[in-house]
Amino acid sequence: MAFGSRAAGKHRGSSRLSRKTAGYAGIAAVVTTGVVGSLAGPAFAADQAAPSLEDTGLNTIVVAEELADEIEAQAHSQQRAAEAAAAKAQAEAEARQRAAEAKRVAEARAQEEREAAERAAREEERKRLNTFVAPIEDSYVSTQWHAGGGMWSSGSHTGIDFHAASGTTVHAVGVGTVVEAGWGGAYGNNVVIKHMDGTYTQYGHLSSLSVSVGQQVAAGQQIGLSGSTGNSSGPHLHFEARTGADYGSDIDPLAYLRRHGVSV
Structure with missing residues (x-):
């Protein structure tokens, strides 16, 4: 077949x-x-x-080369992106570091300013507490401490007298608290002040008072006006410095004022 x-x-x-x-x-x-x-x-x-x-098979070679070029381009692009991201991260880190340093410097400066302000306040307070003035401005001592005579019951003068016309402003010599304000017998109208160092000062023969018991006073503050009340031969200010609030604890008033920086 x-x-x-x-x-x-x-x-x-x-x-x-x-x-x-x-x-x-x-x-x-x-x-x-x-x-x-x-x-x-x-x-x-x-x-x-x-x-x-x-x-x-040439098309296989061409496709492979194109693919390789694309991969290389993509790799370069990724590398550039990575480099840009790294540069951005570095810049942000440096910016944070600068901000932290600026904050530290600002905080340190603020702390220094606070400490300086505190020191200034303490110094101002120290000066305020330790500043003393004369009880009468532009005056002089007319009778010395421990001067003898029959005018004083103790036989001697327990303070000093400042020359002053009636109605002259009388000042607290330093910072303190008023412990007596009113009639004081032979002292007439008088004020007694306890100071920060534990000493006392007395102001006698006043014509009027400007403070009351328990009141806080500053150096140079008006506490009354001079006069001639009580056992007095004429207008003046009787000033005493004491270690206690009561009569008989007197100390040298001129030495007391000068020890506190008052020129009298």
Whole structure:
């Protein structure tokens, strides 16, 4: 039985595998020798056309190169982004560091200013507490301490007298608290002040009073007006310095004032 098999002959076409093999061989020859014409044999040229780009595999090379370029570009882009992010982070860190340093400096300066203000306040308070003045401005001592005579019941003067016309302003010599304000017998209208160092001062023969018991007074504050009340021969201020509030604890008034910086 005949199956219609095709007889072999010179016009039978090459198989696809054979064409690819021949095409690859031709491309290799081109790469090796650089001579394209020497690769095309007469029988091969007559049998089929030149191989396509797909058959030669060149498209695979081109795609691979393009992919490599894209990967490299992406890598460069990522590197630039990473470098930019690192630079930003560094700048932010430096900015935070500068801000922290500026804050530290500001806090240190503020602390120094507070301490300076506190020192100034303490110094001002110290000066206030330790500042003493004369009880009468632009006056002089007319009778000395411990002067003798029959005018004083103790036989001697327990204070000093400052010359003053009636109605002259009388000042507290220093910071203190009024412990007596009113009639004091032979002293007439008088004021007694206890000072911060525990000493006392007395102001006698006043015509009027400007303070009351328990009142806090400052150095130079008006406490009354001079006069001639009580056992007095004329207007003046009787001033005493004492170690206690009561009569008989008197100390040298001039030495007391001068020890506290008062020029009299």
